[in-house]
Amino acid sequence: MKKITLLLFLLISSISFGQIIITEIADPNNSTGAANTRYVEIYNISGGDVDLTGWELRRWTNGNTTTTSQIDLTPLGTLSDGAFATIAANADAFLAAYGVAANLEGGTAGPADSNGDDQIGLFNNMDTLVDIFGVPTEDGSGTCHEFEDGRAERKASVTTANTTWTDAEWNIWADSAVGGCTTHTNAAQDAPGIFDPGAWIGASATPALTASVGSTVFVPGTTSVDVNFTTSNFDLTGDNVVEYIVNGGTPTNTTTSPIAITVTNGESYTVTLELKNAGGSLSPQVLQTVNFSVASPTSVNTIAALRAGTEGDYYTLTGEAILTFQQTFRNQKFIEDSTGAILIDDNDGAITTTYSVADGITGITGRLSSFGGSKQFIPSEDPGAASTTSNTITPQEVTLAQLTATPENYESELVRVTEVTIDNTTDATWVNGTTYALTQNSDNFNFRATFFDIDYIGETISTDAQNITGIINTRESSGTVSHFITARNAADIAAFLSTNDFTVNGNAITMYPNPSTTGEINFATGNENVDIKIFNIIGKEVLSARVNNSKVQTSDLAAGVYLVQFSQENNKIATKKLIIR
Numbered sequence: 001m002k003k004i005t006l007l008l009f010l011l012i013s014s015i016s017f018g019q020i021i022i023t024e025i026a027d028p029n030n031s032t033g034a035a036n037t038r039y040v041e042i043y044n045i046s047g048g049d050v051d052l053t054g055w056e057l058r059r060w061t062n063g064n065t066t067t068t069s070q071i072d073l074t075p076l077g078t079l080s081d082g083a084f085a086t087i088a089a090n091a092d093a094f095l096a097a098y099g100v101a102a103n104l105e106g107g108t109a110g111p112a113d114s115n116g117d118d119q120i121g122l123f124n125n126m127d128t129l130v131d132i133f134g135v136p137t138e139d140g141s142g143t144c145h146e147f148e149d150g151r152a153e154r155k156a157s158v159t160t161a162n163t164t165w166t167d168a169e170w171n172i173w174a175d176s177a178v179g180g181c182t183t184h185t186n187a188a189q190d191a192p193g194i195f196d197p198g199a200w201i202g203a204s205a206t207p208a209l210t211a212s213v214g215s216t217v218f219v220p221g222t223t224s225v226d227v228n229f230t231t232s233n234f235d236l237t238g239d240n241v242v243e244y245i246v247n248g249g250t251p252t253n254t255t256t257s258p259i260a261i262t263v264t265n266g267e268s269y270t271v272t273l274e275l276k277n278a279g280g281s282l283s284p285q286v287l288q289t290v291n292f293s294v295a296s297p298t299s300v301n302t303i304a305a306l307r308a309g310t311e312g313d314y315y316t317l318t319g320e321a322i323l324t325f326q327q328t329f330r331n332q333k334f335i336e337d338s339t340g341a342i343l344i345d346d347n348d349g350a351i352t353t354t355y356s357v358a359d360g361i362t363g364i365t366g367r368l369s370s371f372g373g374s375k376q377f378i379p380s381e382d383p384g385a386a387s388t389t390s391n392t393i394t395p396q397e398v399t400l401a402q403l404t405a406t407p408e409n410y411e412s413e414l415v416r417v418t419e420v421t422i423d424n425t426t427d428a429t430w431v432n433g434t435t436y437a438l439t440q441n442s443d444n445f446n447f448r449a450t451f452f453d454i455d456y457i458g459e460t461i462s463t464d465a466q467n468i469t470g471i472i473n474t475r476e477s478s479g480t481v482s483h484f485i486t487a488r489n490a491a492d493i494a495a496f497l498s499t500n501d502f503t504v505n506g507n508a509i510t511m512y513p514n515p516s517t518t519g520e521i522n523f524a525t526g527n528e529n530v531d532i533k534i535f536n537i538i539g540k541e542v543l544s545a546r547v548n549n550s551k552v553q554t555s556d557l558a559a560g561v562y563l564v565q566f567s568q569e570n571n572k573i574a575t576k577k578l579i580i581r
Contacts, residue, residue: 019044019045019046019048019050019081019161020042020043020044020045020050020052020055020079020122020130020131020161021042021043021045021122021131021154021158021160021161021162022040022041022042022120022122022131022132022133022154023041023042023043023084023153023154023200023202024039024040024041024151024152024153024154024196024197024200025039025040025041025114025120025133025147025151025152026038026039026040026041026147026150026151026195026197027114027115027116027147027148027149027150027151028097028149028150028151028195036089036090036093036108036113037088037089037090037093037094037097037098038088038089038112038113038114039086039087039088039089039094039102039112039197040057040086040087040106040111040112040114040120041084041085041086041087041197041198041200042057042079042084042085042087042122043083043084043085043200043202044079044080044081044082044083045158045159045160045161045202046081046082046159048081049078049079049080049081050078050079051077051078052073052074052076052077052078052079052085053074053077053125054072054074054124054125054126055072055073055074055076055122055123055124055125056070056071056072056073056122056123057070057071057073057087057106057111057112057120057121057122057123058070058111058120058121058122058123059110059111059114059118059119059120059121060118060119060121060134060136060137061118062139063137063138063139064136064137065136065137067121067136069109069110069111069113070111071087071104071106071107071110071111071112073085073087073104075104076103076104084103084197084198084199084200085103085104086102086103086104086197086198087102087103087104087105087106087110087111087112088102088104088105088106088112089105089106089107089108089110089112089113090105090107090108091105094197097195098195098197098210098230099210099211099212099228099230100197100198100210102197115148116140116146116147116148116149116150116174116175117139117140117141117143117146117148118134118140119132119133119134119135119136119138119140119145119165120132120133120134121133121136122161129163130161130163131161131162131163132162132163132164132165133145133152133165133170134165135165142178143178144167144172144178144180144181144182144183145165145167145170145172145183146172146174146178147172147173147174148174148175149174149175150172150173150174150175151172151173151195152170152171152172152173152183153170153171153172153200154169154170154171154200154202155168155169155170155171155202156202157169157202158202167181167182167183168182168183170183171183195230196208196230196232199232199233206233207231207232207233207234207275207282207286208231208232208233208234208286209229209230209231209234209242209273209274209275209286209287209288210229210230210231210288211227211228211229211271211273211288211289211290212227212228212229212290213225213226213227213228213290213292214226215292216291216292216293217292217293217294217295218263218292218293218294218295219294219295219314219367219380219381220265220294220295220296220297220314220316220365220380220381221265221365221380221381222263222265222294223262223263223264224260224261224262224263225260225261225263225269225292225294226258226259226260226261227244227257227258227259227261227271227273227290228257228258229242229257229258229259229273229288230257231275234275234286236255236256237255238278239277239278240255240275240276240277241253241254241255241275241276241277242254242255242257242259242273242274242275242276243273243274243275243276244259244271244272244273244274245271245272246261246269246270246271247269247270247271248270253276259271259273263294264294265294265295265296265297266294266295266296267293267294268291268292268293269291269292269293269294270289270290270291271289271290271291272287272288272289273287273288273289273290274286274287274288295313295314296314297314297315297316297365297366298313298314298315298316299315299316299318300315300316300317300318300319301317301318301319302317302319302337302338302339302340303317303319303321303335303336303337303339303340303341303342304339304340305339306342306368306377307340307342307368307375309368310368311368311369311370312367312368312369313367313368314365314366314367314368314380315365315366315367315368315377316363316364316365317362317363317364317365317377318362318363319337319362320337320360320361320362320387320388321335321336321337321360321361321362321364322335322336322337322358322359322360322361322391322393323335323355323356323357323358323359323360323361324336324341324357324358324393324414324471324488324538325357325414325451325471325488326355326357327451327452327453328452328453329451329452330345330346330347331344331345331346331347331349331351332344332345332346333346333351333355334412334414334471335361335364336412336413336414340412340413341411341412341413341414342375342376342377342411342412343374343375343376343377343412343473344364344366344376344377344378344379345369345371345376345377345378346378346379348378350366350378350379350380350381350382351379351382351383352382353382353383353384353385353386355386356386356389357393357538358389358390358391358392358393358538359386359388359389359390359391360386360387360388360389360391361383361386361387362383362387363383363384364377364379364383365379365380365381365383366378366379366380366381367380372474372475372476372481373474373475373476373481374411374412374473374474375411375412390558392537392558392559392560393414393537393538393560394537394560394561395414395415395416395469395537395561396410396413396414396415396416397415397416397417397418398410398415398416398417399417399440399443400417400420400438400439400440400443400444400445401440401443403415403417403445403472403483403485404443404444404445407472407474407483408483410472411472411473411474411483412471412472412473413471413472414469414470414471415469415470415471415472415485416467416468416469416470417438417440417445417467417468417485418440418467419440419465419466419467420438420439420440420465420466420467420468421438421439421440421463421464421465421466422436422437422438422447422461422462422463422466423436423437423438423439424436424461424463427461428460428461429458429459429460429461430449430456430457430458430459430461431449431457431458432449432452432454432457433448433449433450434448434449435447435448435484436448436449436461438468438485445483445484445485446482446483446484446485447468447470447484447485447486447487448473448475448484448485448486449486450473450475450484450486451471451486451488454487454488454489455489455490456487456489456490456493459490462495464495465495466493466494466495467493467494467495467577468485468487468492468493468494469487469488469492469493469537470485470486470487470488470492471485471486471488472484472485473485473486488538488539489538489539490539491535491538491539491563492539494563494575494576494577495574495575509523509524509525509526509528509530509566510522510523510524511523511564511576511578512524514576514578514579515579515580515581516554516578516579516580516581517580517581519553519554519555520551520552520553520554520555521551521552521554521578522550522551523547523549523550523551523552524549525547525548525549526549527548527549528548528568529546529547529548529568530546530547530548530566530567530568531544531545531546531547531566531567531568532544532545532546532547532552532564532565532566532567533564533565533567534554534557534562534563534564534565534578535562535563535564535565536560536562537560537561537562537563542557542562543557554580557580558580559580559581560579560580561577561578561579562577562578562579562580563575563576563577563578564576564577564578
C-alpha cells in the first residue's frame with residue numbers, strides 16, 4: 001500500500017512540474033540605468049496550485065557546465081494557479097523601479113542578477129530540471145538567447161514548460177542584433193521602454209496601469225513632482241493614451257512617463273490616471289490614483305523655539321543665526337543665537353552658498369531631526385547670501401560643573417572653560433577621535449577630538465592649565481549619550497595665565513591696559529624683542545608685530561575677545577586673553 005501511495009505521489013508531482021514556467025528575464029540597464037533592477041519572473045500556467053518547497057532557480061554563466069548560483073524558492077510557499085512570483089536581484093531597487101514589491105530577493109550575483117548572456121533553469125524539489133532559458137555550456141553572447149540591456153519574455157503561445165531551449169518560444173529585446181533567430185524579432189538592439197513584472201502577455205491580455213511617486217510628503221521648496229507610470233498589454237500608440245487629472249481639474253493626455261506636476265508648499269495632490277483609446281474609457285475602466293503633499297514649514301524666530309519643535313516637521317528659522325564652526329564632513333555647520341545653538345547636518349548639500357565662520361544666516365528652512373542624542377536641522381533649500389559678516393563671537397563662559405550637571409543646555413553651543421588641566425597620560429599628543437579627561441578644581445568633563453581636519457592633531461598636549469573654547473557635541477553608544485567639548489582649532493586651546501605679566505629671559509613682560517578702551521596696547525618687555533600675534537576668537541590672525549617697550553595700535557579691531565600669542569626667537573612662550581571694548 002505504501003508503494004502505491006508513493007507511486008501516486010510521484011505521478012501527481014510529475015504532472016505538477018510542467019505547471020510552472022519561466023515567463024520573463026530582465027536586464028533593464030537601458031531603461032532604468034541600474035543593473036540591480038534585474039529580475040526573473042515565473043508563472044503557474046495551469047493545473048492547480050504548486051508547493052515550491054525545495055524548488056530552486058539556478059544560473060549558468062560564461063559557458064560553465066555546472067550552475068554557478070542558485071536560490072531556494074521555498075520562501076515563496078505555494079504558487080496558486082494563474083499566479084506570478086518575481087525573484088529580484090535587489091528588492092529595494094525593484095520596488096523603486098517598478099512600484100511593486102518582489103516576491104523574493106535573489107541577491108547580487110544570484111540567479112536573478114543576469115547581465116544578459118546567462119542561462120536560467122527552474123528545478124523542482126527532486127532536483128529535476130523543469131524549465132530552461134538558454135543552452136548550458138554555451139556562453140550566451142551573440143547567441144539567440146542573449147538579452148543584454150533588455151529582456152526575454154515568453155510568447156503567449158507557450159502552454160507548458162520546456163527542458164530544452166527553444167528560441168521560437170521567446171521574444172527578446174537586446175542591445176545587440178543577432179541574426180538568424182526567431183527570438184530577436186521585437187525592436188532588436190533596443191531594450192523595451194516598459195518592463196512588466198507580474199504581467200506576462202500569455203497570462204492575460206487585460207490592459208494594466210501602474211503609477212507611483214517618489215514620496216508621500218515632499219520637502220518645502222519642491223516646485224515639481226514626477227508621477228511615473230507603466231502600462232502592460234496596452235501600447236501607447238495611435239489613439240491609446242494615459243489621461244491624467246490633477247485635483248479634479250482639466251484632463252490631460254500623455255503617452256510618456258513621467259508626468260511633471262507643478263506643486264507648491266502646503267498643498268495636497270491627488271492625481272488620477274486612466275487608460276483611454278479612441279472610444280474613451282476602456283471596459284472595464286483601468287484607473288490608478290496617487291496621493292502626495294508638499295510640506296509647509298512653520299516659522300520660528302529663535303533657535304530655542306526651533307529646538308522645541310516636533311522632530312520630523314519642517315521649520316524656517318526667520319531670525320539670524322551666527323555660524324560658529326563648519327566642516328566638510330556631511331557639510332556640517334554649527335549655528336547659534338542668543339537663545340541656543342543647533343547642528344546643521346547637510347549631507348545632501350542643500351545649502352550651496354559658501355559661508356565663513358562669523359557670518360550671519362537668516363531664513364534657513366529644513367526638517368528638525370536628531371542623531372546620536374543631538375538635535376539636528378536638515379536643510380531642504382539654500383538660504384542665500386549671508387545676512388551679515390564678520391560678527392563678533394563671544395563664547396559663553398561656563399564651568400566643568402555646569403557642563404556635567406546640564407550638558408544638554410549647552411548642546412552645539414560655543415563655550416569657554418578656564419584653568420582646566422588635560423589628562424595626557426594615554427596620548428601625549430592630540431589624536432583624532434580620542435577622548436581626554438578635563439579637570440577643573442574637583443570637577444571633570446571630557447574633551448573629544450571630534451571634528452575633521454583640525455590643525456592641532458599631532459601637536460603635544462600641554463600639562464599646564466589651559467583655557468579651552470569649543471563646541472559641545474554628543475555621541476551615542478549602546479543607548480548611552482555622552483557629551484564632550486571639542487576645540488575648533490589650535491587657537492581655541494590657550495595657556496591659562498593669571499596675570500598680565502610674563503617672563504622672557506628673566507625679564508618681565510607687561511601688557512596693558514587690559515581690557516583696553518584706548519585703541520592701543522602697551523608692551524613693556526625689559527628691552528627684549530618679542531614677537532606678538534593677535535587672533536580673533538575664531539582663530540584668525542588679525543595683527544602681528546615685534547615689540548620692544550613699545551605700543552601697538554588696535555583701533556582697527558572690533559570690540560570683542562582676542563588671544564595674544566607671545567614668542568621670542570620663534571619659540572612660543574605664552575598666550576593671553578585680550579579684551580577690547
